[in-house]
Amino acid sequence: MILLLSDLHLPNESSPLREGFLRFLAGPARRAQAVYILGDLFEYWVGDDVGLEDYAPEIAALRALTASGVAVFFMAGNRDFLVGQRFARATGVRIVDDPLVVELGGVATLLSHGDLLCxxxxxxxxxxxxxxxRLAQWLFLRLPKARRHAIAGGLRRQSGAGKRNKPAAIMDVNAQTVQATLRRHGVTRLIHGHTHRPADHLLRAGTRRATRLVLADWHEDRMEYLAVDAAQGCVRRRLDAPSV
Structure with missing residues:
Protein backbone atom coordinates (compact mmCIF):
# COMPACT_ATOMS: atom_id res chain seq x y z
CA MET A 1 0.00 0.00 0.00
CA ILE A 2 1.30 3.42 -1.01
CA LEU A 3 -0.06 6.54 0.72
CA LEU A 4 -0.06 10.03 -0.76
CA LEU A 5 -0.99 13.38 0.77
CA SER A 6 -0.39 17.08 0.24
CA ASP A 7 -1.38 20.57 1.30
CA LEU A 8 -1.47 20.05 5.05
CA HIS A 9 -0.17 23.59 5.58
CA LEU A 10 1.03 22.81 9.09
CA PRO A 11 1.45 26.07 11.04
CA ASN A 12 4.44 26.67 13.29
CA GLU A 13 2.20 26.93 16.34
CA SER A 14 0.06 24.35 18.11
CA SER A 15 -2.72 23.09 15.85
CA PRO A 16 -5.11 20.14 15.37
CA LEU A 17 -3.51 19.77 11.93
CA ARG A 18 -0.14 19.10 13.51
CA GLU A 19 -1.70 16.65 15.95
CA GLY A 20 -3.42 14.93 13.02
CA PHE A 21 -0.21 14.58 11.05
CA LEU A 22 1.50 12.99 14.04
CA ARG A 23 -1.40 10.51 14.30
CA PHE A 24 -1.04 9.76 10.60
CA LEU A 25 2.68 9.06 10.97
CA ALA A 26 2.14 6.82 14.00
CA GLY A 27 -0.90 5.05 12.51
CA PRO A 28 -1.69 4.54 8.80
CA ALA A 29 1.81 5.44 7.65
CA ARG A 30 3.35 2.67 9.76
CA ARG A 31 1.39 0.08 7.77
CA ALA A 32 2.39 1.49 4.38
CA GLN A 33 5.15 0.43 2.03
CA ALA A 34 5.87 4.05 1.18
CA VAL A 35 4.51 7.55 1.78
CA TYR A 36 4.66 10.40 -0.74
CA ILE A 37 4.18 13.95 0.53
CA LEU A 38 3.48 16.10 -2.51
CA GLY A 39 4.24 19.55 -1.18
CA ASP A 40 2.93 22.21 1.17
CA LEU A 41 3.37 19.98 4.18
CA PHE A 42 4.25 23.19 6.03
CA GLU A 43 2.49 26.55 5.89
CA TYR A 44 5.90 27.97 5.13
CA TRP A 45 9.50 26.84 5.57
CA VAL A 46 12.10 29.58 5.85
CA GLY A 47 15.15 27.33 5.97
CA ASP A 48 16.24 24.09 7.60
CA ASP A 49 17.96 25.94 10.45
CA VAL A 50 14.58 27.37 11.52
CA GLY A 51 12.21 24.64 10.41
CA LEU A 52 13.96 21.83 12.25
CA GLU A 53 13.33 23.74 15.47
CA ASP A 54 9.82 24.97 14.66
CA TYR A 55 8.67 21.46 13.71
CA ALA A 56 10.74 19.33 16.07
CA PRO A 57 7.88 16.87 16.88
CA GLU A 58 7.19 16.25 13.18
CA ILE A 59 10.90 15.82 12.46
CA ALA A 60 11.19 13.21 15.23
CA ALA A 61 8.06 11.39 14.04
CA LEU A 62 9.27 11.27 10.45
CA ARG A 63 12.62 9.90 11.63
CA ALA A 64 10.83 7.21 13.63
CA LEU A 65 8.76 6.29 10.58
CA THR A 66 11.69 5.97 8.20
CA ALA A 67 13.70 4.11 10.86
CA SER A 68 10.85 1.57 11.02
CA GLY A 69 11.46 0.73 7.35
CA VAL A 70 8.79 2.84 5.62
CA ALA A 71 10.15 4.80 2.65
CA VAL A 72 9.07 8.46 2.76
CA PHE A 73 9.41 10.84 -0.19
CA PHE A 74 8.98 14.60 -0.10
CA MET A 75 8.24 16.82 -3.10
CA ALA A 76 8.43 20.57 -2.52
CA GLY A 77 5.34 22.73 -2.80
CA ASN A 78 5.00 26.47 -3.25
CA ARG A 79 5.12 27.02 0.53
CA ASP A 80 8.00 24.72 1.50
CA PHE A 81 10.37 24.70 -1.48
CA LEU A 82 13.26 25.64 0.85
CA VAL A 83 13.19 22.24 2.55
CA GLY A 84 16.75 21.01 2.12
CA GLN A 85 19.31 18.35 2.87
CA ARG A 86 19.50 19.06 6.60
CA PHE A 87 15.80 18.16 6.75
CA ALA A 88 16.49 15.02 4.70
CA ARG A 89 19.32 13.91 7.00
CA ALA A 90 17.31 14.64 10.15
CA THR A 91 14.24 12.71 9.01
CA GLY A 92 15.54 10.02 6.65
CA VAL A 93 13.10 11.38 4.05
CA ARG A 94 14.17 11.42 0.40
CA ILE A 95 13.58 14.70 -1.44
CA VAL A 96 12.41 14.10 -5.03
CA ASP A 97 11.98 16.27 -8.11
CA ASP A 98 8.73 17.65 -9.44
CA PRO A 99 7.39 16.01 -11.57
CA LEU A 100 8.24 12.38 -10.88
CA VAL A 101 7.11 9.15 -12.57
CA VAL A 102 6.67 6.16 -10.24
CA GLU A 103 4.84 2.85 -10.44
CA LEU A 104 1.88 2.77 -8.06
CA GLY A 105 -0.20 -0.39 -7.89
CA GLY A 106 1.26 -1.55 -11.18
CA VAL A 107 0.42 1.69 -13.02
CA ALA A 108 3.01 4.22 -14.16
CA THR A 109 1.91 7.43 -12.45
CA LEU A 110 3.09 11.01 -12.71
CA LEU A 111 3.34 12.81 -9.37
CA SER A 112 3.48 16.58 -9.04
CA HIS A 113 2.74 19.23 -6.46
CA GLY A 114 0.55 20.79 -9.15
CA ASP A 115 1.55 24.44 -9.34
CA LEU A 116 3.49 23.90 -12.56
CA LEU A 117 0.22 22.83 -14.18
CA CYS A 118 -1.47 26.17 -13.39
CA ARG A 134 19.60 29.67 -6.54
CA LEU A 135 20.63 33.29 -6.11
CA ALA A 136 17.29 34.34 -4.59
CA GLN A 137 17.35 31.40 -2.20
CA TRP A 138 20.99 32.01 -1.26
CA LEU A 139 20.23 35.63 -0.40
CA PHE A 140 17.05 34.82 1.53
CA LEU A 141 18.66 32.11 3.66
CA ARG A 142 21.31 34.58 4.81
CA LEU A 143 18.77 36.94 6.32
CA PRO A 144 18.17 36.87 10.08
CA LYS A 145 15.62 34.28 11.17
CA ALA A 146 13.10 36.88 12.35
CA ARG A 147 13.33 38.69 9.04
CA ARG A 148 12.69 35.48 7.10
CA HIS A 149 9.61 34.75 9.20
CA ALA A 150 8.32 38.27 8.60
CA ILE A 151 8.82 38.02 4.84
CA ALA A 152 7.15 34.61 4.66
CA GLY A 153 4.19 35.85 6.69
CA GLY A 154 3.85 38.89 4.44
CA LEU A 155 3.95 36.75 1.32
CA ARG A 156 1.30 34.47 2.76
CA ARG A 157 -1.03 37.40 3.42
CA GLN A 158 -0.30 38.86 -0.02
CA SER A 159 -1.02 35.51 -1.64
CA GLY A 160 -4.34 35.23 0.16
CA ALA A 161 -5.37 38.71 -0.95
CA GLY A 162 -4.25 38.03 -4.51
CA LYS A 163 -6.32 34.85 -4.75
CA ARG A 164 -9.47 36.75 -3.82
CA ASN A 165 -8.92 39.05 -6.81
CA LYS A 166 -8.17 36.35 -9.38
CA PRO A 167 -10.71 34.44 -11.46
CA ALA A 168 -11.08 30.93 -10.08
CA ALA A 169 -10.20 29.33 -13.41
CA ILE A 170 -6.77 30.96 -13.46
CA MET A 171 -5.82 29.24 -10.21
CA ASP A 172 -6.76 25.78 -11.50
CA VAL A 173 -4.72 23.61 -13.83
CA ASN A 174 -4.68 24.32 -17.55
CA ALA A 175 -6.22 21.40 -19.45
CA GLN A 176 -3.79 21.66 -22.37
CA THR A 177 -0.82 21.77 -20.00
CA VAL A 178 -2.07 18.64 -18.24
CA GLN A 179 -2.53 16.76 -21.51
CA ALA A 180 0.87 17.84 -22.83
CA THR A 181 2.53 16.82 -19.55
CA LEU A 182 0.92 13.37 -19.62
CA ARG A 183 1.97 12.84 -23.23
CA ARG A 184 5.51 14.03 -22.55
CA HIS A 185 5.97 11.53 -19.74
CA GLY A 186 4.10 8.71 -21.49
CA VAL A 187 1.64 8.02 -18.64
CA THR A 188 -2.14 7.95 -18.24
CA ARG A 189 -2.42 8.74 -14.53
CA LEU A 190 -1.53 11.99 -12.77
CA ILE A 191 -1.74 12.67 -9.04
CA HIS A 192 -1.20 16.18 -7.68
CA GLY A 193 -2.25 18.67 -5.03
CA HIS A 194 -1.95 22.47 -4.82
CA THR A 195 -5.35 23.52 -6.16
CA HIS A 196 -7.35 22.51 -3.06
CA ARG A 197 -10.00 21.02 -5.36
CA PRO A 198 -10.00 17.30 -4.55
CA ALA A 199 -11.64 15.30 -7.32
CA ASP A 200 -11.09 12.48 -9.80
CA HIS A 201 -11.03 13.66 -13.42
CA LEU A 202 -11.28 11.57 -16.57
CA LEU A 203 -9.60 12.99 -19.66
CA ARG A 204 -7.66 12.07 -22.74
CA ALA A 205 -3.92 12.20 -23.31
CA GLY A 206 -3.66 12.04 -27.08
CA THR A 207 -5.59 8.93 -28.11
CA ARG A 208 -5.54 7.34 -24.65
CA ARG A 209 -7.85 7.70 -21.70
CA ALA A 210 -6.24 9.20 -18.64
CA THR A 211 -7.02 10.01 -15.01
CA ARG A 212 -6.12 13.07 -12.95
CA LEU A 213 -6.53 12.73 -9.20
CA VAL A 214 -6.34 15.86 -7.08
CA LEU A 215 -5.34 15.34 -3.46
CA ALA A 216 -7.34 17.03 -0.72
CA ASP A 217 -6.01 19.93 1.32
CA TRP A 218 -6.27 19.33 5.06
CA HIS A 219 -8.76 20.94 7.41
CA GLU A 220 -9.52 20.23 11.04
CA ASP A 221 -12.65 18.33 10.01
CA ARG A 222 -11.13 16.63 6.94
CA MET A 223 -7.68 15.11 7.02
CA GLU A 224 -7.59 13.00 3.89
CA TYR A 225 -4.96 10.92 2.14
CA LEU A 226 -4.93 8.66 -0.91
CA ALA A 227 -4.17 4.94 -0.62
CA VAL A 228 -3.03 3.07 -3.74
CA ASP A 229 -2.46 -0.63 -4.35
CA ALA A 230 -2.93 -3.11 -7.17
CA ALA A 231 -6.01 -4.76 -5.66
CA GLN A 232 -8.13 -1.74 -4.73
CA GLY A 233 -6.71 0.95 -7.01
CA CYS A 234 -6.90 4.49 -5.62
CA VAL A 235 -9.00 4.98 -2.49
CA ARG A 236 -9.47 8.22 -0.58
CA ARG A 237 -9.31 7.74 3.17
CA ARG A 238 -9.80 10.08 6.09
CA LEU A 239 -7.78 10.05 9.25
CA ASP A 240 -9.74 8.74 12.21
CA ALA A 241 -10.64 11.21 14.92
CA PRO A 242 -8.46 11.01 18.03
CA SER A 243 -9.66 8.60 20.68
CA VAL A 244 -10.97 10.20 23.85
Missing amino acids: SDDRGYQRWRRLAHS
Missing part, protein backbone atom coordinates in the same frame (compact mmCIF):
# COMPACT_ATOMS: atom_id res chain seq x y z
CA SER A 119 0.05 27.80 -16.44
CA ASP A 120 -2.74 30.38 -16.85
CA ASP A 121 -1.56 32.16 -13.70
CA ARG A 122 1.38 33.88 -15.37
CA GLY A 123 2.06 36.19 -12.44
CA TYR A 124 2.49 33.22 -10.12
CA GLN A 125 4.69 31.39 -12.63
CA ARG A 126 7.00 34.43 -12.81
CA TRP A 127 7.21 34.52 -9.03
CA ARG A 128 7.89 30.78 -8.94
CA ARG A 129 10.83 31.06 -11.32
CA LEU A 130 12.33 33.83 -9.19
CA ALA A 131 11.74 32.03 -5.88
CA HIS A 132 13.34 28.84 -7.19
CA SER A 133 16.46 30.58 -8.45
Whole structure:
Protein backbone atom coordinates (compact mmCIF):
# COMPACT_ATOMS: atom_id res chain seq x y z
CA MET A 1 0.00 0.00 0.00
CA ILE A 2 1.30 3.42 -1.01
CA LEU A 3 -0.06 6.54 0.72
CA LEU A 4 -0.06 10.03 -0.76
CA LEU A 5 -0.99 13.38 0.77
CA SER A 6 -0.39 17.08 0.24
CA ASP A 7 -1.38 20.57 1.30
CA LEU A 8 -1.47 20.05 5.05
CA HIS A 9 -0.17 23.59 5.58
CA LEU A 10 1.03 22.81 9.09
CA PRO A 11 1.45 26.07 11.04
CA ASN A 12 4.44 26.67 13.29
CA GLU A 13 2.20 26.93 16.34
CA SER A 14 0.06 24.35 18.11
CA SER A 15 -2.72 23.09 15.85
CA PRO A 16 -5.11 20.14 15.37
CA LEU A 17 -3.51 19.77 11.93
CA ARG A 18 -0.14 19.10 13.51
CA GLU A 19 -1.70 16.65 15.95
CA GLY A 20 -3.42 14.93 13.02
CA PHE A 21 -0.21 14.58 11.05
CA LEU A 22 1.50 12.99 14.04
CA ARG A 23 -1.40 10.51 14.30
CA PHE A 24 -1.04 9.76 10.60
CA LEU A 25 2.68 9.06 10.97
CA ALA A 26 2.14 6.82 14.00
CA GLY A 27 -0.90 5.05 12.51
CA PRO A 28 -1.69 4.54 8.80
CA ALA A 29 1.81 5.44 7.65
CA ARG A 30 3.35 2.67 9.76
CA ARG A 31 1.39 0.08 7.77
CA ALA A 32 2.39 1.49 4.38
CA GLN A 33 5.15 0.43 2.03
CA ALA A 34 5.87 4.05 1.18
CA VAL A 35 4.51 7.55 1.78
CA TYR A 36 4.66 10.40 -0.74
CA ILE A 37 4.18 13.95 0.53
CA LEU A 38 3.48 16.10 -2.51
CA GLY A 39 4.24 19.55 -1.18
CA ASP A 40 2.93 22.21 1.17
CA LEU A 41 3.37 19.98 4.18
CA PHE A 42 4.25 23.19 6.03
CA GLU A 43 2.49 26.55 5.89
CA TYR A 44 5.90 27.97 5.13
CA TRP A 45 9.50 26.84 5.57
CA VAL A 46 12.10 29.58 5.85
CA GLY A 47 15.15 27.33 5.97
CA ASP A 48 16.24 24.09 7.60
CA ASP A 49 17.96 25.94 10.45
CA VAL A 50 14.58 27.37 11.52
CA GLY A 51 12.21 24.64 10.41
CA LEU A 52 13.96 21.83 12.25
CA GLU A 53 13.33 23.74 15.47
CA ASP A 54 9.82 24.97 14.66
CA TYR A 55 8.67 21.46 13.71
CA ALA A 56 10.74 19.33 16.07
CA PRO A 57 7.88 16.87 16.88
CA GLU A 58 7.19 16.25 13.18
CA ILE A 59 10.90 15.82 12.46
CA ALA A 60 11.19 13.21 15.23
CA ALA A 61 8.06 11.39 14.04
CA LEU A 62 9.27 11.27 10.45
CA ARG A 63 12.62 9.90 11.63
CA ALA A 64 10.83 7.21 13.63
CA LEU A 65 8.76 6.29 10.58
CA THR A 66 11.69 5.97 8.20
CA ALA A 67 13.70 4.11 10.86
CA SER A 68 10.85 1.57 11.02
CA GLY A 69 11.46 0.73 7.35
CA VAL A 70 8.79 2.84 5.62
CA ALA A 71 10.15 4.80 2.65
CA VAL A 72 9.07 8.46 2.76
CA PHE A 73 9.41 10.84 -0.19
CA PHE A 74 8.98 14.60 -0.10
CA MET A 75 8.24 16.82 -3.10
CA ALA A 76 8.43 20.57 -2.52
CA GLY A 77 5.34 22.73 -2.80
CA ASN A 78 5.00 26.47 -3.25
CA ARG A 79 5.12 27.02 0.53
CA ASP A 80 8.00 24.72 1.50
CA PHE A 81 10.37 24.70 -1.48
CA LEU A 82 13.26 25.64 0.85
CA VAL A 83 13.19 22.24 2.55
CA GLY A 84 16.75 21.01 2.12
CA GLN A 85 19.31 18.35 2.87
CA ARG A 86 19.50 19.06 6.60
CA PHE A 87 15.80 18.16 6.75
CA ALA A 88 16.49 15.02 4.70
CA ARG A 89 19.32 13.91 7.00
CA ALA A 90 17.31 14.64 10.15
CA THR A 91 14.24 12.71 9.01
CA GLY A 92 15.54 10.02 6.65
CA VAL A 93 13.10 11.38 4.05
CA ARG A 94 14.17 11.42 0.40
CA ILE A 95 13.58 14.70 -1.44
CA VAL A 96 12.41 14.10 -5.03
CA ASP A 97 11.98 16.27 -8.11
CA ASP A 98 8.73 17.65 -9.44
CA PRO A 99 7.39 16.01 -11.57
CA LEU A 100 8.24 12.38 -10.88
CA VAL A 101 7.11 9.15 -12.57
CA VAL A 102 6.67 6.16 -10.24
CA GLU A 103 4.84 2.85 -10.44
CA LEU A 104 1.88 2.77 -8.06
CA GLY A 105 -0.20 -0.39 -7.89
CA GLY A 106 1.26 -1.55 -11.18
CA VAL A 107 0.42 1.69 -13.02
CA ALA A 108 3.01 4.22 -14.16
CA THR A 109 1.91 7.43 -12.45
CA LEU A 110 3.09 11.01 -12.71
CA LEU A 111 3.34 12.81 -9.37
CA SER A 112 3.48 16.58 -9.04
CA HIS A 113 2.74 19.23 -6.46
CA GLY A 114 0.55 20.79 -9.15
CA ASP A 115 1.55 24.44 -9.34
CA LEU A 116 3.49 23.90 -12.56
CA LEU A 117 0.22 22.83 -14.18
CA CYS A 118 -1.47 26.17 -13.39
CA SER A 119 0.05 27.80 -16.44
CA ASP A 120 -2.74 30.38 -16.85
CA ASP A 121 -1.56 32.16 -13.70
CA ARG A 122 1.38 33.88 -15.37
CA GLY A 123 2.06 36.19 -12.44
CA TYR A 124 2.49 33.22 -10.12
CA GLN A 125 4.69 31.39 -12.63
CA ARG A 126 7.00 34.43 -12.81
CA TRP A 127 7.21 34.52 -9.03
CA ARG A 128 7.89 30.78 -8.94
CA ARG A 129 10.83 31.06 -11.32
CA LEU A 130 12.33 33.83 -9.19
CA ALA A 131 11.74 32.03 -5.88
CA HIS A 132 13.34 28.84 -7.19
CA SER A 133 16.46 30.58 -8.45
CA ARG A 134 19.60 29.67 -6.54
CA LEU A 135 20.63 33.29 -6.11
CA ALA A 136 17.29 34.34 -4.59
CA GLN A 137 17.35 31.40 -2.20
CA TRP A 138 20.99 32.01 -1.26
CA LEU A 139 20.23 35.63 -0.40
CA PHE A 140 17.05 34.82 1.53
CA LEU A 141 18.66 32.11 3.66
CA ARG A 142 21.31 34.58 4.81
CA LEU A 143 18.77 36.94 6.32
CA PRO A 144 18.17 36.87 10.08
CA LYS A 145 15.62 34.28 11.17
CA ALA A 146 13.10 36.88 12.35
CA ARG A 147 13.33 38.69 9.04
CA ARG A 148 12.69 35.48 7.10
CA HIS A 149 9.61 34.75 9.20
CA ALA A 150 8.32 38.27 8.60
CA ILE A 151 8.82 38.02 4.84
CA ALA A 152 7.15 34.61 4.66
CA GLY A 153 4.19 35.85 6.69
CA GLY A 154 3.85 38.89 4.44
CA LEU A 155 3.95 36.75 1.32
CA ARG A 156 1.30 34.47 2.76
CA ARG A 157 -1.03 37.40 3.42
CA GLN A 158 -0.30 38.86 -0.02
CA SER A 159 -1.02 35.51 -1.64
CA GLY A 160 -4.34 35.23 0.16
CA ALA A 161 -5.37 38.71 -0.95
CA GLY A 162 -4.25 38.03 -4.51
CA LYS A 163 -6.32 34.85 -4.75
CA ARG A 164 -9.47 36.75 -3.82
CA ASN A 165 -8.92 39.05 -6.81
CA LYS A 166 -8.17 36.35 -9.38
CA PRO A 167 -10.71 34.44 -11.46
CA ALA A 168 -11.08 30.93 -10.08
CA ALA A 169 -10.20 29.33 -13.41
CA ILE A 170 -6.77 30.96 -13.46
CA MET A 171 -5.82 29.24 -10.21
CA ASP A 172 -6.76 25.78 -11.50
CA VAL A 173 -4.72 23.61 -13.83
CA ASN A 174 -4.68 24.32 -17.55
CA ALA A 175 -6.22 21.40 -19.45
CA GLN A 176 -3.79 21.66 -22.37
CA THR A 177 -0.82 21.77 -20.00
CA VAL A 178 -2.07 18.64 -18.24
CA GLN A 179 -2.53 16.76 -21.51
CA ALA A 180 0.87 17.84 -22.83
CA THR A 181 2.53 16.82 -19.55
CA LEU A 182 0.92 13.37 -19.62
CA ARG A 183 1.97 12.84 -23.23
CA ARG A 184 5.51 14.03 -22.55
CA HIS A 185 5.97 11.53 -19.74
CA GLY A 186 4.10 8.71 -21.49
CA VAL A 187 1.64 8.02 -18.64
CA THR A 188 -2.14 7.95 -18.24
CA ARG A 189 -2.42 8.74 -14.53
CA LEU A 190 -1.53 11.99 -12.77
CA ILE A 191 -1.74 12.67 -9.04
CA HIS A 192 -1.20 16.18 -7.68
CA GLY A 193 -2.25 18.67 -5.03
CA HIS A 194 -1.95 22.47 -4.82
CA THR A 195 -5.35 23.52 -6.16
CA HIS A 196 -7.35 22.51 -3.06
CA ARG A 197 -10.00 21.02 -5.36
CA PRO A 198 -10.00 17.30 -4.55
CA ALA A 199 -11.64 15.30 -7.32
CA ASP A 200 -11.09 12.48 -9.80
CA HIS A 201 -11.03 13.66 -13.42
CA LEU A 202 -11.28 11.57 -16.57
CA LEU A 203 -9.60 12.99 -19.66
CA ARG A 204 -7.66 12.07 -22.74
CA ALA A 205 -3.92 12.20 -23.31
CA GLY A 206 -3.66 12.04 -27.08
CA THR A 207 -5.59 8.93 -28.11
CA ARG A 208 -5.54 7.34 -24.65
CA ARG A 209 -7.85 7.70 -21.70
CA ALA A 210 -6.24 9.20 -18.64
CA THR A 211 -7.02 10.01 -15.01
CA ARG A 212 -6.12 13.07 -12.95
CA LEU A 213 -6.53 12.73 -9.20
CA VAL A 214 -6.34 15.86 -7.08
CA LEU A 215 -5.34 15.34 -3.46
CA ALA A 216 -7.34 17.03 -0.72
CA ASP A 217 -6.01 19.93 1.32
CA TRP A 218 -6.27 19.33 5.06
CA HIS A 219 -8.76 20.94 7.41
CA GLU A 220 -9.52 20.23 11.04
CA ASP A 221 -12.65 18.33 10.01
CA ARG A 222 -11.13 16.63 6.94
CA MET A 223 -7.68 15.11 7.02
CA GLU A 224 -7.59 13.00 3.89
CA TYR A 225 -4.96 10.92 2.14
CA LEU A 226 -4.93 8.66 -0.91
CA ALA A 227 -4.17 4.94 -0.62
CA VAL A 228 -3.03 3.07 -3.74
CA ASP A 229 -2.46 -0.63 -4.35
CA ALA A 230 -2.93 -3.11 -7.17
CA ALA A 231 -6.01 -4.76 -5.66
CA GLN A 232 -8.13 -1.74 -4.73
CA GLY A 233 -6.71 0.95 -7.01
CA CYS A 234 -6.90 4.49 -5.62
CA VAL A 235 -9.00 4.98 -2.49
CA ARG A 236 -9.47 8.22 -0.58
CA ARG A 237 -9.31 7.74 3.17
CA ARG A 238 -9.80 10.08 6.09
CA LEU A 239 -7.78 10.05 9.25
CA ASP A 240 -9.74 8.74 12.21
CA ALA A 241 -10.64 11.21 14.92
CA PRO A 242 -8.46 11.01 18.03
CA SER A 243 -9.66 8.60 20.68
CA VAL A 244 -10.97 10.20 23.85
